Amino acid sequence: MDEGKIGNIEMICLLVNAIACKAFFTSIAAVVEKVGTAGWYMTMISAAVSMGVFSLMYMLIKAHSGKNILEIYDETVGKKAGKALALISCLILFLSASITLREFTDATNVYLLHETPPGFIVGMFILAMTVVCCLGIEGLGRLAKLLSYILLFNFLVVMILSYQRIEIYRLYPLLGYGLGNTIKNGIVRSSAYGEIILAGVFAKALNDTKDAGKIGYRSLILGGLVIAIILFAVIASFPYFIAIELADPLYIMVSLVQHGRFFQRVEVIFIFTWNLSTLIGLTAIFYGAINCYCHAFNIKDKKPIIISFAISIYLTTLIIPSISIVLDYVVPNLRDYGWIGFYSPIFIAWIMWFFFKRRKQTYYEKN
Amino acid sequence: MKMPWDIFIYKERPRKEKFELLETPEDDSNKVNRATEPEKQAYIYSDIKSNLKRIKEDFKIPLNSDVIIRELKVCGYIDAFLVFIDGLTDKKILNEVVLDNLMSGTRGMDYEEDLIDEIADKIINVGIVKKHNLFDEIESMVTNGFCALFIDGHNKCLLLELAKYPKRNIEKPENEKTIRGSKESFVEDLPTNVSMLRRLFKNKNLIVEYMRIGAESNIGCAIMYVNGIINPEIVKEIKKRINKVKSESILGSGMLEQRIEDNKWMIFPQTLNTERPDRAASLLMEGKAIIMVEGSPCVNAVPITFFDLYHTSEDNNLRWYYGSFISLIRLLGVLMAVFLPGFYIALVLYSQEMISSELLASIAGAREGVPFPTIAELTIMEVAFELIREASSRVPGTIGETLGIVGALILGQAAVQAGLVSPILIIVVAASGISSFVIPDYSLSLAIRITRFFFILMGYLAGFYGISIGMFIFFGLMCSMKSFGVPFLAPIAPKLRTSSDIILAKPIDTMKYRPDEANTLKKQKKK
Numbered sequence: 001m002d003e004g005k006i007g008n009i010e011m012i013c014l015l016v017n018a019i020a021c022k023a024f025f026t027s028i029a030a031v032v033e034k035v036g037t038a039g040w041y042m043t044m045i046s047a048a049v050s051m052g053v054f055s056l057m058y059m060l061i062k063a064h065s066g067k068n069i070l071e072i073y074d075e076t077v078g079k080k081a082g083k084a085l086a087l088i089s090c091l092i093l094f095l096s097a098s099i100t101l102r103e104f105t106d107a108t109n110v111y112l113l114h115e116t117p118p119g120f121i122v123g124m125f126i127l128a129m130t131v132v133c134c135l136g137i138e139g140l141g142r143l144a145k146l147l148s149y150i151l152l153f154n155f156l157v158v159m160i161l162s163y164q165r166i167e168i169y170r171l172y173p174l175l176g177y178g179l180g181n182t183i184k185n186g187i188v189r190s191s192a193y194g195e196i197i198l199a200g201v202f203a204k205a206l207n208d209t210k211d212a213g214k215i216g217y218r219s220l221i222l223g224g225l226v227i228a229i230i231l232f233a234v235i236a237s238f239p240y241f242i243a244i245e246l247a248d249p250l251y252i253m254v255s256l257v258q259h260g261r262f263f264q265r266v267e268v269i270f271i272f273t274w275n276l277s278t279l280i281g282l283t284a285i286f287y288g289a290i291n292c293y294c295h296a297f298n299i300k301d302k303k304p305i306i307i308s309f310a311i312s313i314y315l316t317t318l319i320i321p322s323i324s325i326v327l328d329y330v331v332p333n334l335r336d337y338g339w340i341g342f343y344s345p346i347f348i349a350w351i352m353w354f355f356f357k358r359r360k361q362t363y364y365e366k367n
Numbered sequence: 368m369k370m371p372w373d374i375f376i377y378k379e380r381p382r383k384e385k386f387e388l389l390e391t392p393e394d395d396s397n398k399v400n401r402a403t404e405p406e407k408q409a410y411i412y413s414d415i416k417s418n419l420k421r422i423k424e425d426f427k428i429p430l431n432s433d434v435i436i437r438e439l440k441v442c443g444y445i446d447a448f449l450v451f452i453d454g455l456t457d458k459k460i461l462n463e464v465v466l467d468n469l470m471s472g473t474r475g476m477d478y479e480e481d482l483i484d485e486i487a488d489k490i491i492n493v494g495i496v497k498k499h500n501l502f503d504e505i506e507s508m509v510t511n512g513f514c515a516l517f518i519d520g521h522n523k524c525l526l527l528e529l530a531k532y533p534k535r536n537i538e539k540p541e542n543e544k545t546i547r548g549s550k551e552s553f554v555e556d557l558p559t560n561v562s563m564l565r566r567l568f569k570n571k572n573l574i575v576e577y578m579r580i581g582a583e584s585n586i587g588c589a590i591m592y593v594n595g596i597i598n599p600e601i602v603k604e605i606k607k608r609i610n611k612v613k614s615e616s617i618l619g620s621g622m623l624e625q626r627i628e629d630n631k632w633m634i635f636p637q638t639l640n641t642e643r644p645d646r647a648a649s650l651l652m653e654g655k656a657i658i659m660v661e662g663s664p665c666v667n668a669v670p671i672t673f674f675d676l677y678h679t680s681e682d683n684n685l686r687w688y689y690g691s692f693i694s695l696i697r698l699l700g701v702l703m704a705v706f707l708p709g710f711y712i713a714l715v716l717y718s719q720e721m722i723s724s725e726l727l728a729s730i731a732g733a734r735e736g737v738p739f740p741t742i743a744e745l746t747i748m749e750v751a752f753e754l755i756r757e758a759s760s761r762v763p764g765t766i767g768e769t770l771g772i773v774g775a776l777i778l779g780q781a782a783v784q785a786g787l788v789s790p791i792l793i794i795v796v797a798a799s800g801i802s803s804f805v806i807p808d809y810s811l812s813l814a815i816r817i818t819r820f821f822f823i824l825m826g827y828l829a830g831f832y833g834i835s836i837g838m839f840i841f842f843g844l845m846c847s848m849k850s851f852g853v854p855f856l857a858p859i860a861p862k863l864r865t866s867s868d869i870i871l872a873k874p875i876d877t878m879k880y881r882p883d884e885a886n887t888l889k890k891q892k893k894k
Contacts, residue, residue: 007861112832113717124829128836132843139847142860146842267721268831275835301379 004138006205011215012222013148014141014202014284018195019223021281023230024274025103026247026327027192027335031231033244034185038176040232045186047224050193051217053343056350057200058213063353063361066209069200070295073345076353083296085345089197090292092341094309096195097285098316099326099334101125104278106323107248112271122317129283130310133290134303137205140287144280154273158250159229161257161266165237189335192227194342195281196220198288247327250274286313386604386629388670388852388886409502415446415519422450422517425506434509439466441473441486441518451514457531461514465491465527469516483523486516495528510585534559535664540642542809545681549645557587557661560644564591564657567648572596578609580660581617588623591647592656598886601670601851605656620663627658627669629849634817636810637850639668639675646680654887670851670885672858674869676808677701682872690872698870700805704815707799708745709822709834711792715741717830733789742827744788748796749820751778756800857884 006014031039057069064072070089074082105121113121132140176182199216203209234249237256246252254270290309294302320326412418419436426434437449447469451461468490476485487496497513499505500523505515512530537559540552553560561575572594580586588609592602608627617623620640628637638658641647642665647657650668658667668675677697682690714722715730722730737744755774759767775797782788799819806812818841825837848855857863863883881887 009862010860108832113829116829121829121832124833124836128839128843131840135843135847139843142846142854142856143839143843145862146846146856146860147839268718271718271831272835272838275832276839279835279839304377 004136004205005207006138006141006202007145008206008211008215010141010145011199011202011206011211012219013144014280015196015198015215015219016222016226017144017148017151017277017281018198018284019193019219019281020226021278022100022103022192023227024248024250024278025100025107026331028231028234028249029244029246030327030332030335031185031189032235032240034177034189035182036176037171037173037235037240038179038182040171040228040235042176042182042186042189043192043227043231044224045183046190046192047220047227049187049190050196051220053190053346054196054199054216054220057197057346058216060346060350060353061200061203061209061212063358066204068203068209069197069346069349070292072200072353073349076349076357081348085348086292086296088341088345089201090289090296092194092338093197093285093289093292094313094316095341096334096338097282097289098313099330100278100285101282101313101317102320102326103331104282105317106326107251110323111248111251119314119318122314125279125282126310126314128279129286130306132279132283133287133306137202137287140280140283141205144284147276147280151273151277154269155226158254158257158266158270158273159233161259162233162237162253164258165253165256166233167236170236170239171232188339191335191338191342193220193223194338195285195288197342197346198284200346201288201291247323386852388598388600410500411502411505411517411522411524413520413522415448415517418517418524419448421502422506425502426450426509437466439470441469441482442476443474445482446519448517449514450509450517451529452509452512455510455512455532456514456529460493460529460531464493465514465529468492481521482518483521483525486518487525491525491527493527493529497526497528498523499526500524507579507585511587537563543641543643543646543679543807545643545679545684547684548680549643551644552642553644553647553659553664553666555662555664557589557659560659560666561589561591563644564647564651567644568593568651573651576606578606580609580612580623582613586617587661589659590656591651591659593651593654596652596654596881596887596889597656598654598888601656601885604851605658605669609658617660618662620658620660620665620667623658623660624667629851633844633848634814635673635845635848635855636676636808636814637669637671637848637855639671639808640665640810641668641680642666643680649680649683650675652881652892654881654885654889670849670853672850672853672882672884673811673845673855674858676811677806677870679807682868683875685872687872687874694870694872697805697807700802701815703802704799704806705818706822706834707802708749708795708819709826709837710831711795711826712741712745712823713826713830713834716827730789730791733791736786737789739787741792742823744792745796745823746820748782748788748792749823752796752800753816853884858882 028039031042035042060072060076061067061069064075067075070082070086073085076082077085101122104125105118108121109116109118132143196216196219199212199219203212206212206215230250234243234246234253237253238246238249243249251267251270251274255267257266286309290302290305293309294300294305299305320330412421422428422436428434428436433453435449435451435453437451439447439449441447449461449465469486472490473486476490483498487498497508499508505524505526508526509515512528512532513526514529516525516527534556535554537551537554539550543552551563553563565573565575570593574592574594576590578588578590580588590602590605590609605627609623612623612626614622614626617626624636624638624640625631630637639650641650647666647668651657655668655670658669660667678694682694685693719727734741739747751774755771755778759770759774762770779793779797783790783793803812803816803819806815821841822834822837825833827833829836846854846856846860854861859869864880868878879892881890881892883890
């Protein structure tokens with residue numbers, strides 16, 4: 001399958017959507033529940049932690065020019081262990097896509113398509129992901145960039161139109177449940193930005209793998225800003241006790257917009273922003289999982305794997321019987337422990353490289 | 368041997384060779400032509416009887432009654448014959464110049480070296496005279512209006528250009544009308560079309576390369592491009608693709624277009640079809656190649672992007688304010704043509720809460736008593752609209768207009784009064800139908816009309832969610848499409864440097880760059 005190349009902005013659009021799309025769902029309420037009114041800056045702490053981990057990944061990429069993170073795993077820890085690390089990344093990306101898709105399905109079912117079976121919603125979503133994955137990273141990157149400008153515009157329109165409900169006093173107490181609690185949760189919930197590993201997975205699709213650095217930092221900053229703005233708007237729009245109950249607070253916020261007779265119906269704009277952003281983000285994560293799997297088993301033709309992954313994600317998405325299980329167990333566990341799956345392969349590879357390979361590499365380079 | 372269980376075993380498919388337009392082109396074109404392939408060469412004989420026999424066999428004479436063989440004697444005693452096609456040659460020049468000079472001008476002539484050369488140099492006063500010794504080549508030239516002269520004892524043949532045949536006069540463009548632009552369009556005659564373009568584009572670097580397409584049809588085609596501007600890889604690729612066409616049934620530019628496009632399964636056109644010489648000239652200036660096919664009043668331009676199909680030749684003729692305004696209206700038209708019916712069905716079936724109460728009451732009131740579900744109502748009206756449009760374009764002019772009025776007004780009104788459809792739906796269908804007329808390119812317009820049905824289906828299946836899914840797939844396919852190696856949505860996806868008149872026009876002196884996606888050799892239009 002022809003992979004093609006994508007530009008830096010295209011990659012940033014992919015990563016920002018992959019990171020920020022989960023802010024449209026239950027994560028917002030979960031953050032407010034954990035840290036209270038401090039949620040909007042807690043996410044910045046999470047972004048900062050992710051930047052630290054990304055810096056380690058970038059060190060590896062810089063030291064192994066022209067290689068993606070999966071090839072670097074092979075080189076630093078050996079072929080077999082590298083395969084295991086690639087499979088860990090594959091698994092966590094697959095789970096992340098599956099769980100976010102389930103959140104999306106339930107939110108769509110509750111707010112938009114009340115009588116449609118979840119299987120149909122998931123099926124249509126996966127069909128679109130499969131078609132676009134078959135086009136390769138080039139098509140996906142271009143699509144992400146094409147739609148991201150429209151989505152950003154829509155997002156800003158929605159945010160600006162929602163200003164009427166914003167009351168700054170709702171941000172108090174500024175420290176939420178306390179600074180210590182905010183920092184602790186900020187560190188633990190850094191898995192919300194775990195999709196940044198895609199910058200390493202797709203590094204070879206860039207014109208120069210060294211560009212992955214600036215792409216990663218910019219994506220984290222932009223993704224963090226989007227999530228922080230959403231959290232800020234939701235916390236300032238709803239009293240604390242309401243905000244923790246809303247499964248899709250942004251949708252509710254948008255549906256309450258009232259600016260005369262014509263501007264009181266902006267849900268349509270939001271539906272497109274919500275759906276398209278999730279489609280781009282989850283397709284990128286899904287494609288990243290396929291890349292990891294194909295690398296682990298040295299498979300060159302991704303198309304049959306895309307189809308089998310599509311069937312697998314359909315099953316895993318629907319296997320959870322109810323929305324309450326998703327909200328109470330699945331999503332909190334992914335957010336609290338997801339960092340193990342996202343970041344541990346990077347830590348292992350970095351430690352092996354730093355303590356055992358770096359000096360040898362420097363010696364070879366000098367001679 | 369294939370076993371039944373083989374269908375469950377995955378086999379890797381052979382990779383297709385894909386054309387990619389590279390940044391650093393190499394100019395080593397003009398290599399291969401079908402006519403020069405060694406296995407097809409058959410040389411003419413010195414013996415005139417063998418040549419006559421071969422020509423009669425090849426042209427199926429006497430079964431083929433318009434191929435004329437005129438036997439004569441040159442120098443008073445040497446056997447010779449002329450082959451030409453009745454109706455394709457100028458008989459006046461043939462009788463008064465060629466035959467007269469050959470029969471009386473050569474009487475008693477002393478020739479020192481080669482008689483063929485002497486006749487070409489001293490006897491026949493015709494503009495273009497060629498010499499050939501390959502039967503394939505000679506027969507092809509005869510079918511193009513040349514007259515072939517065979518002389519006994521010589522293994523060369525003289526080809527005299529005497530082509531003259533009835534052709535249509537240059538007329539106003541029918542499909543690409545403009546207010547301020549040129550009022551002439553291409554015709555079916557290839558040399559006339561080439562001359563029209565040469566007249567508009569007076570540049571010594573304008574290259575015209577003639578080729579023949581297909582296995583036996585002998586249809587001529589011309590590739591025109593500006594040397595020094597166009598990326599030579601594009602010309603090379605065009606020739607490669609045209610040479611690969613082995614079909615016997617290429618009778619027009621539309622057929623050739625389908626044979627040489629990048630992806631046959633994509634809904635959007637991958638070449639630009641125009642009947643306007645001024646449009647073709649502006650495309651040449653932008654570093655594109657023009658492919659003209661004999662017998663076709665339209666020419667194809669490659670490589671193209673969506674924005675080439677979106678713009679008209681009028682856009683550059685208007686001041687940038689007016690051009691921008693028209694372009695925005697057109698954009699609105701494109702969006703309405705694609706999405707309006709789909710949005711309507713999504714709103715009515717799934718998201719009624721988003722319609723304001725008054726409008727909702729109005730829609731519900733209008734739908735009261737309509738026996739069909741909304742999807743059936745919408746599909747019937749869309750299909751009826753397409754029927755009216757197709758019927759009015761196939762019947763003679765005045766009847767077509769009447770049919771349009773009868774279909775659109777009387778039938779629509781009657782359908783509403785009979786309670787078969789709601790008036791609001793008539794408005795939706797008519798608005799989307801009218802919007803599709805603003806799309807300047809016929810192929811693009813057809814693609815958008817088909818896409819509309821896809822979005823109706825998606826809206827019906829899952830409302831705005833379905834439309835989002837449809838948009839994702841639709842734009843994804845558009846982003847992955849290429850025309851001769853150039854991304855279809857360039858310069859937006861991928862973002863490239865351009866004169867930034869993608870949708871909105873800019874003052875004419877700011878538009879100094881050629882489209883970056885074509886990788887032209889000269890990037891700037893002026894220094």
